[in-house]
Amino acid sequence: MTVPSRNGPLFDQVYDILWERILAGEIHHGTRLSDLDWSKKLNVSRTPVREAMRKLQQDGVLIQLDRGGCEIRRMDAGDLRSLYRCRAVLEALAVREAVGNVTDRQAAKLTEIVEKTQSSLDNREFERAFELNTQFHSLILKLSRNVYLERLLTDLRRMILFARSSMMIAANQSENTDAYAEHLQRVQADHRLILDFVVARDAEGAAAQMQSHLFSTGDDMANLAQRLGKP
Numbered sequence: 175m176t177v178p179s180r181n182g183p184l185f186d187q188v189y190d191i192l193w194e195r196i197l198a199g200e201i202h203h204g205t206r207l208s209d210l211d212w213s214k215k216l217n218v219s220r221t222p223v224r225e226a227m228r229k230l231q232q233d234g235v236l237i238q239l240d241r242g243g244c245e246i247r248r249m250d251a252g253d254l255r256s257l258y259r260c261r262a263v264l265e266a267l268a269v270r271e272a273v274g275n276v277t278d279r280q281a282a283k284l285t286e287i288v289e290k291t292q293s294s295l296d297n298r299e300f301e302r303a304f305e306l307n308t309q310f311h312s313l314i315l316k317l318s319r320n321v322y323l324e325r326l327l328t329d330l331r332r333m334i335l336f337a338r339s340s341m342m343i344a345a346n347q348s349e350n351t352d353a354y355a356e357h358l359q360r361v362q363a364d365h366r367l368i369l370d371f372v373v374a375r376d377a378e379g380a381a382a383q384m385q386s387h388l389f390s391t392g393d394d395m396a397n398l399a400q401r402l403g404k405p
Contacts, residue, residue, distance in 0.1 A: 185225035188216060190225055196235065196336060201246055203340055207236065208243040222310060233329070235336060249337040251396035257334045258392025264327050265311065266385040269368065272317035273377040281373050284313060288365050295358055300351075303358050310365055314372075314384075338395065357394045364390070 192212070195201045201370055209223040216223065230236040236244040276284075287310045294303040315327055365388035371380035 185222035188227035249340045254337045255396040262385045262388030266381040268318040270381040
């Protein structure tokens with residue numbers, strides 16, 4: 175295996191590859207990561223791997239081991255709830271700033287996403303509904319035209335995906351389909367309210383609803399993790 179041709183410094187490329195492996199579930203909690211092993215796997219020197227792993231430690235994904243090397247950190251329901259609360263505050267700001275930039279065409283696009291989501295829920299296409307929910311939030315963030323928020327939220331959403339995958343929520347949703355379906359219906363109802371405020375160009379109303387929505391989502395996901403029997 176070698177590092178594919180990507181833009182940016184080599185350690186950033188290694189960092190991205192390790193993140194991809196972690197989010198794909200190829201590197202699990204409890205797995206020891208060695209810079210020597212990964213330098214061989216990626217056919218690079220140990221220095222960029224070491225720098226990439228140091229960056230992952232700063233992200234809160236890896237923990238240093240006394241015996242050398244690193245290990246994937248175990249996330250718990252409290253971590254997940256805390257991450258969503260941080261996201262709630264940032265996305266409230268994003269939608270507040272987005273409202274002033276929304277055109278009728280863009281409002282129509284948000285409406286289309288919400289309607290497609292409802293169709294997916296009616297057909298119990300939960301993975302598709304999840305993808306559409308992500309599109310809804312991503313479009314609002316794009317409309318904020320705030321590059322600093324985009325950077326912060328990109329990192330935060332990745333941490334949320336890591337927390338969810340480390341507790342195996344995605345893998346076990348089929349075992350708790352009814353609970354997850356109810357969660358998605360609550361999300362859909364919240365998105366409709368947010369959309370109503372956006373269409374009405376009510377920035378404060380949209381911000382308050384977005385924050386409430388993500389606080390509730392964090393609680394839902396933390397509770398789901400606990401019901402699935404994960405830490």
